[in-house]
Amino acid sequence: MANSLAAPGALPLPHTGPTALSGTAASPADFRPGASSTVRGACPHDCPDTCALVTTVEGGRAVRVQGNPDHPMTEGVLCTKVSRYTERTYHAERVLTPLRRVGPKGAGRFIPCSWEDALTDIAARLAGIAARDPQAIVPYSYAGTMGLVQGEAMAARFFNKLGASLLDRTICASAGGEGLVTTLGGRVGMRMEQFAHSKLILIWGSNSIASNLHFWRLAQEAKRQGARLVCIDPRRTETAEKCHEHIALLPGTDAALALALMHELVVNDWLDHDYIARHTLGFEPLRERALQWPPERAAEVCGVPAEQIRRLARDYAHTRPAAIRLNYGMQRARGGGNAVRAVACLPALVGAWRHPAGGLLLSNSGRFPVRSEALQRPDLLAGRRPRTINMSTIGDDLLREASADFGPRIEALVVYNSNPVAVAPQSSKVARGFAREDLFTVVLEHFLTDTADHADYVLPATTQLEHWDIHLSYGHTDVLLNRPAIAPVGQALPNSEIFRRLAHAMGWADPYFGEDDESLCRAAYGEAVDWQRLMAQGFAALSVPQAPFAEGGFPTPSGRCEFYSQRLAAQGLDGLPDWLPNHEPAGSDLRHPLAMISPPARNFLNSTFVNVKSLRDIEGRPLLEIHPQDAAPRGIDSGTLVRVFNERGEYHCEAEVSTRARPGVVHGLGIWWRKLGPRGTNVNELTSQKLTDLGRAPVFYDCLVQVEAAGDEAAS
Numbered sequence: 001m002a003n004s005l006a007a008p009g010a011l012p013l014p015h016t017g018p019t020a021l022s023g024t025a026a027s028p029a030d031f032r033p034g035a036s037s038t039v040r041g042a043c044p045h046d047c048p049d050t051c052a053l054v055t056t057v058e059g060g061r062a063v064r065v066q067g068n069p070d071h072p073m074t075e076g077v078l079c080t081k082v083s084r085y086t087e088r089t090y091h092a093e094r095v096l097t098p099l100r101r102v103g104p105k106g107a108g109r110f111i112p113c114s115w116e117d118a119l120t121d122i123a124a125r126l127a128g129i130a131a132r133d134p135q136a137i138v139p140y141s142y143a144g145t146m147g148l149v150q151g152e153a154m155a156a157r158f159f160n161k162l163g164a165s166l167l168d169r170t171i172c173a174s175a176g177g178e179g180l181v182t183t184l185g186g187r188v189g190m191r192m193e194q195f196a197h198s199k200l201i202l203i204w205g206s207n208s209i210a211s212n213l214h215f216w217r218l219a220q221e222a223k224r225q226g227a228r229l230v231c232i233d234p235r236r237t238e239t240a241e242k243c244h245e246h247i248a249l250l251p252g253t254d255a256a257l258a259l260a261l262m263h264e265l266v267v268n269d270w271l272d273h274d275y276i277a278r279h280t281l282g283f284e285p286l287r288e289r290a291l292q293w294p295p296e297r298a299a300e301v302c303g304v305p306a307e308q309i310r311r312l313a314r315d316y317a318h319t320r321p322a323a324i325r326l327n328y329g330m331q332r333a334r335g336g337g338n339a340v341r342a343v344a345c346l347p348a349l350v351g352a353w354r355h356p357a358g359g360l361l362l363s364n365s366g367r368f369p370v371r372s373e374a375l376q377r378p379d380l381l382a383g384r385r386p387r388t389i390n391m392s393t394i395g396d397d398l399l400r401e402a403s404a405d406f407g408p409r410i411e412a413l414v415v416y417n418s419n420p421v422a423v424a425p426q427s428s429k430v431a432r433g434f435a436r437e438d439l440f441t442v443v444l445e446h447f448l449t450d451t452a453d454h455a456d457y458v459l460p461a462t463t464q465l466e467h468w469d470i471h472l473s474y475g476h477t478d479v480l481l482n483r484p485a486i487a488p489v490g491q492a493l494p495n496s497e498i499f500r501r502l503a504h505a506m507g508w509a510d511p512y513f514g515e516d517d518e519s520l521c522r523a524a525y526g527e528a529v530d531w532q533r534l535m536a537q538g539f540a541a542l543s544v545p546q547a548p549f550a551e552g553g554f555p556t557p558s559g560r561c562e563f564y565s566q567r568l569a570a571q572g573l574d575g576l577p578d579w580l581p582n583h584e585p586a587g588s589d590l591r592h593p594l595a596m597i598s599p600p601a602r603n604f605l606n607s608t609f610v611n612v613k614s615l616r617d618i619e620g621r622p623l624l625e626i627h628p629q630d631a632a633p634r635g636i637d638s639g640t641l642v643r644v645f646n647e648r649g650e651y652h653c654e655a656e657v658s659t660r661a662r663p664g665v666v667h668g669l670g671i672w673w674r675k676l677g678p679r680g681t682n683v684n685e686l687t688s689q690k691l692t693d694l695g696r697a698p699v700f701y702d703c704l705v706q707v708e709a710a711g712d713e714a715a716s
């Protein structure tokens, strides 16, 4: 069976033992010309919806990817992006063989080579560096796939055995994650499906229609049943437009808004004293803090009317059940961790958790009993304690010399499931680092991204249609299994298999490198999830209470919702949540008077799909939304090519004059590929490598810029 799936030209496995591709969902007969079958899978993307997929395969070729109608959260519906999955999978520019660099670094000039030559040379180069200091080798990966097997399983075993630097994966969610863990005790919250029954929903820092479509369906259901929807977002997004109310606060001011809401709850005694007494910790000091935040003070900070804040507090206190869909947009500024802490206090103050459709949801990923140690084998470090590199400061770190503080200079990078040259902050520095001629870079990819262009070797990876994987979700609470629907395209191999073969090329014969992908899928949850059910229907629900904190039981050290955190206080930090002004507060720099946020584009997923023509056509061109009041004095109209700049760099794109932007705030949408943007730049030329208060995360939306008409010479 395994061989029937081996790609033409792919090497047989160099070691004995089961192969990565053994045990496929479709029987070999399905690959006969003319045969048709459907295969159940999971969407691999970094999206809270984690949809269940059904791929139709005809004659060995995937012809359609659809939502699984049997999966309650997917309901048979996919977003536009993933319904175009076959276009991406069979894209003419897919990398089909290993590639070796022939041009200068970054030029993207390669020639094909064999797997054997590539792996032999890579192993020799890595072994040479490791002989001096394995910490000079850095893995770099994020969520190109959220799969537990094609993510950090075989890859982690490889780097742990090697003793390479560890990577702190902070680029997306670690500020908010820390905030949530501080207050609630874990990445846990309401069950997603319960939002359909809420009567008030605050959509806070999220453009659900673009980035959490299946939640939006639930919110629509609630709206039909009479719920009021309030969107809290600096940008008038398509979601904000469809809510009853939009609170367009300034970026990075959410904690001030939350504290003013608490002020109103306290002074009007709109509190659930019984819930507070039994299930929370630190109410008295929180009360003191809240009393410092009358709505007038917050109104000044947030740039919204005090009356709007008062009304929101009244609604929140008097509507049952009241739910908050918090999302990551609001934690990409300096005080992002504290902002999440502050918002996470609200449901306990009013006892919203008592009802299944009340409370808050940022993430439920902490509910999944993933056996990370079994997958990643940290024991292979065998007592070594390699240094940790923060992925969000890779720009600076690639340019650093060896020092006692930092450790060895970075000599090699192995990148998979990520496109750092486009997505990491301050990308001119990231690109400069990747362009170092003395840096040895291997990139596992589907396409020649901005990052792959800088590689010494590009290794062709399989897509979700071509490999096994198993998933958690950070929205719903179902485990999903992904079975391969088609044979690997070209000579592509799963990430897991590439690391297996690399281990073999290093001369490592340890049995744990022989474990196949199906076994890894089974090992991911062990007995905690019913494997037979997963095999049969593609998903399995975790048992999570409908109202998780109705009777308290928070997974904090005290078992209570911790308004006050002893743990943070012991570190010398503020025990209470507070508003921390941005690193780059609006009005603080006359040369760069505009605050820029850069939220995702609806038809891309971070930098994925930018090269899929039908989706790029919908998005049009890289653009900057700017309010008419900011555009007029600069002589800018819709369609004007503009130069957006600060002391870190400049980004060229088209202006769209629009009241989606509030005065003083501009929006650079989506993460375009640098090489597809005018002058080879994207929005991350402007963002900084400063970090958040908690979680060491980047501050993409805490960024001051100036904008001017660029004139004709800006054309690409």
Ligand SMILES: Nc1nc2c(c(=O)[nH]1)N[C@H]1C(S)=C(S)[C@@H](COP(=O)(O)OP(=O)(O)OC[C@H]3O[C@@H](n4cnc5c(=O)[nH]c(N)nc54)[C@H](O)[C@@H]3O)O[C@H]1N2
Pocket: 046, 047, 048, 172, 204, 205, 206, 207, 208, 210, 211, 212, 232, 233, 234, 235, 237, 250, 251, 252, 253, 254, 327, 328, 329, 330, 331, 333, 597, 599, 600, 601, 602, 603, 604, 605, 606, 607, 701
């Ligand atoms: N279509 C699509 N879907 C995606 C993604 C994508 O790129 N495209 N990315 C995926 C990923 S990686 C993630 S992490 C999630 C992100 O999911 P969310 O965190 O829900 O991200 P967005 O929907 O972009 O919402 C961010 C919103 O926050 C707003 N915002 C910016 N600054 C602030 C602020 O200071 N306060 C408040 N209240 N709001 C602010 C932005 O205007 C934007 O509308 O989405 C995932 N889903």
Ligand SMILES: Nc1nc2c(c(=O)[nH]1)N[C@H]1C(S)=C(S)[C@@H](COP(=O)(O)OP(=O)(O)OC[C@H]3O[C@@H](n4cnc5c(=O)[nH]c(N)nc54)[C@H](O)[C@@H]3O)O[C@H]1N2
Pocket: 046, 141, 142, 143, 144, 145, 150, 171, 172, 173, 416, 417, 418, 419, 420, 423, 424, 444, 445, 446, 447, 449, 461, 462, 463, 464, 495, 598, 599, 600, 605, 606, 607, 608, 671, 683, 684, 687, 700
């Ligand atoms: N300015 C600005 N920058 C941002 C953000 C923002 O809002 N504004 N958002 C940030 C956030 S939330 C995130 S999560 C990061 C996202 O950053 P990344 O996780 O790097 O996400 P992508 O840009 O989607 O790049 C993922 C890459 O992985 C590849 N890939 C997918 N599946 C596989 C696979 O199975 N094997 C291999 N080898 N490769 C695969 C894809 O082809 C793609 O090129 O970006 C961050 N950057």
Ligand code: SF4
Pocket: 043, 044, 045, 047, 048, 049, 050, 051, 078, 079, 080, 081, 082, 083, 213, 214, 605
């Ligand atoms: S990107 Fe999100 S909405 Fe689209 S198919 Fe994947 S999980 Fe579903």
Ligand SMILES: [Mo]
Pocket: 046, 171, 172, 173
């Ligand atoms: Mo993200």
